[in-house]
Amino acid sequence: xxxxxxxxxxxxxxxxxxxxxxxxxxxxxxxxxxxxxxxxxxxxxxxxxxxxxxxxxxxxxxxxxxxxxxxxxxxxxxxxxxxxxxxxxxxxxxxxxxxxxxxxxxxxxxxxxxxxxxxxxxxxxxxxxxxxxxxxxxxxxxxxxxxxxxxxxxxxxxxxxxxxxxxxxxxxxxxxxxxxxxxxxxxxxxxxxxxxxxxxxxxxxxxxxxxxxxxxxxxxxxxxxxxxxxxxxxxxxxxxxxxxxxxxxxxxxxxxxxxxxxxxxxxxxxxxxxxxxxxxxxxxxxxxxxxxxxxxxxxxxxxxxxxxxxxxxxxxxxxxxxxxxxxxxxxxxxxxxxxxxxxxxxxxxxxxxxxxxxxxxxxxxxxxxxxxxxxxxxxxxxxxxxxxxxxxxxxxxxxxxxxxxxxxxxxxxxxxxxxxxxxxxxxxxxxxxxxxxxxxxxxxxxxxxxxxxxxxxxxxxxxxxxxxxxxxxxxxxxxxxxxxxxxxxxxxxxxxxxxxxxxxxxxxxxxxxxxxxxxxxxxxxxxxxxxxxxxxxxxxxxxxxxxxxxxxxxxxxxxxxxxxxxxxxxxxxxxxxxxxxxxxxxxxxxxxxxxxxxxxxxxxxxxxxxxxxxxxxxxxxxxxxxxxxxxxxxxxxxxxxxxxxxxxxxxxxxxxxxxxxxxxxxxxxxxxxxxxxxxxxxxxxxxxxxxxxxxxxxxxxxxxxxxxxxxxxxxxxxxxxxxxxxxxxxxxxxxxxxxxxxxxxxxxxxxxxxxxxxxxxxxxxxxxxxxxxxxxx
Ligand SMILES: Cc1ncc(COP(=O)(O)O)c(C=O)c1O
Numbered sequence: 001x002x003x004x005x006x007x008x009x010x011x012x013x014x015x016x017x018x019x020x021x022x023x024x025x026x027x028x029x030x031x032x033x034x035x036x037x038x039x040x041x042x043x044x045x046x047x048x049x050x051x052x053x054x055x056x057x058x059x060x061x062x063x064x065x066x067x068x069x070x071x072x073x074x075x076x077x078x079x080x081x082x083x084x085x086x087x088x089x090x091x092x093x094x095x096x097x098x099x100x101x102x103x104x105x106x107x108x109x110x111x112x113x114x115x116x117x118x119x120x121x122x123x124x125x126x127x128x129x130x131x132x133x134x135x136x137x138x139x140x141x142x143x144x145x146x147x148x149x150x151x152x153x154x155x156x157x158x159x160x161x162x163x164x165x166x167x168x169x170x171x172x173x174x175x176x177x178x179x180x181x182x183x184x185x186x187x188x189x190x191x192x193x194x195x196x197x198x199x200x201x202x203x204x205x206x207x208x209x210x211x212x213x214x215x216x217x218x219x220x221x222x223x224x225x226x227x228x229x230x231x232x233x234x235x236x237x238x239x240x241x242x243x244x245x246x247x248x249x250x251x252x253x254x255x256x257x258x259x260x261x262x263x264x265x266x267x268x269x270x271x272x273x274x275x276x277x278x279x280x281x282x283x284x285x286x287x288x289x290x291x292x293x294x295x296x297x298x299x300x301x302x303x304x305x306x307x308x309x310x311x312x313x314x315x316x317x318x319x320x321x322x323x324x325x326x327x328x329x330x331x332x333x334x335x336x337x338x339x340x341x342x343x344x345x346x347x348x349x350x351x352x353x354x355x356x357x358x359x360x361x362x363x364x365x366x367x368x369x370x371x372x373x374x375x376x377x378x379x380x381x382x383x384x385x386x387x388x389x390x391x392x393x394x395x396x397x398x399x400x401x402x403x404x405x406x407x408x409x410x411x412x413x414x415x416x417x418x419x420x421x422x423x424x425x426x427x428x429x430x431x432x433x434x435x436x437x438x439x440x441x442x443x444x445x446x447x448x449x450x451x452x453x454x455x456x457x458x459x460x461x462x463x464x465x466x467x468x469x470x471x472x473x474x475x476x477x478x479x480x481x482x483x484x485x486x487x488x489x490x491x492x493x494x495x496x497x498x499x500x501x502x503x504x505x506x507x508x509x510x511x512x513x514x515x516x517x518x519x520x521x522x523x524x525x526x527x528x529x530x531x532x533x534x535x536x537x538x539x540x541x542x543x544x545x546x547x548x549x550x551x552x553x554x555x556x557x558x559x560x561x562x563x564x565x566x567x568x569x570x571x572x573x574x575x576x577x578x579x580x581x582x583x584x585x586x587x588x589x590x591x592x593x594x595x596x597x598x599x600x601x602x603x604x605x606x607x608x609x610x611x612x613x614x615x616x617x618x619x620x621x622x623x624x625x626x627x628x629x630x631x632x633x634x635x636x637x638x639x640x641x642x643x644x645x646x647x648x649x650x651x652x653x654x655x656x657x658x659x660x661x662x663x664x665x666x667x668x669x670x671x672x673x674x675x676x677x678x679x680x681x682x683x684x685x686x687x688x689x690x691x692x693x694x695x696x697x698x699x700x701x702x703x704x705x706x707x708x709x710x711x712x713x714x715x716x717x718x719x720x721x722x723x724x725x726x727x728x729x730x731x732x733x734x735x736x737x738x739x740x741x742x743x744x745x746x747x748x749x750x751x752x753x754x755x756x757x758x759x760x761x762x763x764x765x766x767x768x769x770x771x772x773x774x775x776x777x
Pocket of ligand 1: 461462463464466489490491492555588589590591617618
């Protein structure tokens with residue numbers, strides 16, 4: 001009578017000639033050499049150099065062997081790990097029923113031998129530990145989609161049930177471990193909601209085979225012995241691998257426990273990130289597996305026919321590690337693993353409130369220089385998270401985002417988040433190594449522009465994109481002066497602040513900068529020639545001050561001028577004017593470009609002309625810092641004749657991943673067209689409101705950007721009223737901005753994923769805010 005528990009059932013009884021007969025009958029093999037290897041509960045014999053014959057413990061059912069065979073085939077196909085192959089018998093069967101010398105029946109299989117030797121007993125270096133972590137994650141990933149009905153079984157080795165196993169055999173004297181058994185008793189509960197799948201269940205050094213010696217990057221570790229598989233939490237396989245590495249039976253221990261643990265977890269997370277919930281239980285699972293090892297070792301000691309040396313080989317090392325880890329409390333152990341894995345929970349998630357807004361505000365004021373970096377709103381918002389076009393404060397209050405163009409494809413866009421995190425896990429270096437991401441991005445950007453603009457360099461910001469453009473212009477033209485619009489903004493460095501007339505303190509005019517008037521609309525019907533004339537006049541101003549123009553630069557949407565609908569003639573005219581004064585023309589598309597204009601990817605393209613240089617920043621990486629300067633090879637070569645360009649954070653592999661993902665989303669969701677349609681709906685709606693409410697004036701914009709003159713009839717204090725209006729919008733949970741020379745233009749510049757529903761929500765809120773303001777005014 002055989003039992004159903006392989007741990008209680010003696011191994012099959014078969015002589016070598018009987019094994020040879022099995023091979024002959026089943027597979028037609030007559031091996032020259034048949035050599036048994038140590039194995040627990042079954043017979044494993046090496047057949048010449050190429051195979052192993054496995055005769056399972058009589059307690060193992062055919063369903064379980066089928067599970068092993070199918071799991072191995074699945075992993076061999078879907079996982080980048082070396083796995084033994086099952087060799088079909090002459091009749092095609094993958095397993096054969098055989099009778100042992102004592103009459104008990106078992107199943108025999110032939111599997112191929114994989115290369116390498118078992119790592120048990122070898123010193124585990126940091127590199128090796130990391131490779132084992134990688135392997136554990138690969139196995140988890142590889143088995144994620146695998147199902148087999150036989151996997152839904154209890155396996156004594158499963159660390160989740162250590163406590164139950166401990167209590168099952170009261171005859172064993174294990175009282176010294178009772179506290180530990182109690183400590184891990186809640187593991188089934190704590191792992192119940194964790195990601196789970198069929199696990200290998202025995203990823204120990206005994207079952208991991210590799211070439212001895214230094215670990216060569218990418219060198220394979222093969223995995224054998226699939227006899228303990230069951231459905232369990234993914235983190236169990238990691239705990240088992242970790243347990244084996246840390247317990248390391250090698251006499252020469254190369255590294256300490258925590259250095260090895262870090263390496264295994266780093267390796268694992270390079271393939272599959274761990275959640276804080278998984279890390280919470282990891283240390284306890286390692287402890288539980290150690291408890292299992294000690295208990296099972298004791299149990300096996302009482303079973304006849306078991307190889308006692310083999311079965312008992314881990315007891316001493318397990319007890320040593322057990323003492324080390326169990327000296328830490330549950331919290332301490334979890335904290336140590338969180339520290340290693342980088343999954344330490346934020347104080348908030350542990351139930352503590354973050355600092356109050358008032359406290360944070362005063363700390364910010366003292367640590368961040370006070371007035372130099374002001375916040376939005378009288379009562380600044382503490383925004384906790386964003387999703388799509390909504391921003392949420394710490395109390396979970398949702399605000400419609402009608403302001404942020406950086407989140408061009410929506411806050412926390414999953415495609416961008418995935419691209420950034422995946423790339424961060426692999427590599428993030430600068431652009432001095434060959435990397436396909438950045439090359440692909442440059443190609444995609446130049447493909448959006450006419451053929452003359454064929455060269456692209458990356459920067460970490462819009463400011464630096466403009467600074468680089470300035471270097472191109474001065475080198476190419478020999479000039480030293482710039483022409484900008486009257487209320488321009490082009491960046492935050494010393495020189496870009498000089499090129500930002502909007503930022504100039506009262507009475508300040510940099511000598512090397514002259515301004516042109518932006519078109520103000522229907523009352524300023526400027527022709528191409530008149531626009532060119534404005535540039536020529538500005539160039540004369542520069543000449544009079546002893547400067548020669550190098551660059552004419554404008555935001556083609558004239559956003560900081562109050563969002564002006566510059567006619568095509570005006571834009572073409574100032575570009576022509578730049579040529580007449582031997583300066584280059586830069587379209588600063590940082591605010592207006594990247595699909596926002598609705599008809600074209602770039603705002604200037606609607607005017608059908610080609611600038612000498614185009615710059616971009618803000619939306620490019622959806623918040624991951626990246627900007628670009630795009631120009632002709634001729635202009636770039638002029639700078640290259642005397643200088644090199646390099647900026648550490650410009651065009652890193654992660655920045656490129658973010659920017660490529662943003663372009664993908666813009667294309668896949670047809671956001672350029674959407675910006676046109678939704679922007680028009682928005683303006684039409686606001687014009688409808690403006691017809692009824694005199695506090696809304698002219699409505700302007702191209703695509704999904706909109707400027708509305710607030711309090712157009714007010715001459716005394718329109719700015720404070722506009723600020724108050726913006727505050728009221730915020731109270732009504734819509735976030736917009738103000739722009740224009742007097743700061744009285746309501747600026748609506750939302751993520752491009754806005755739909756008609758968002759427009760309706762915005763219009764409803766705008767109207768109720770207008771009505772409230774009318775009552776208060
Ligand atoms: C038109 C324009 N150019 C340049 C910049 C500067 O970009 P960054 O803040 O990334 O340096 C801005 C930023 O608001 C901008 O609006």
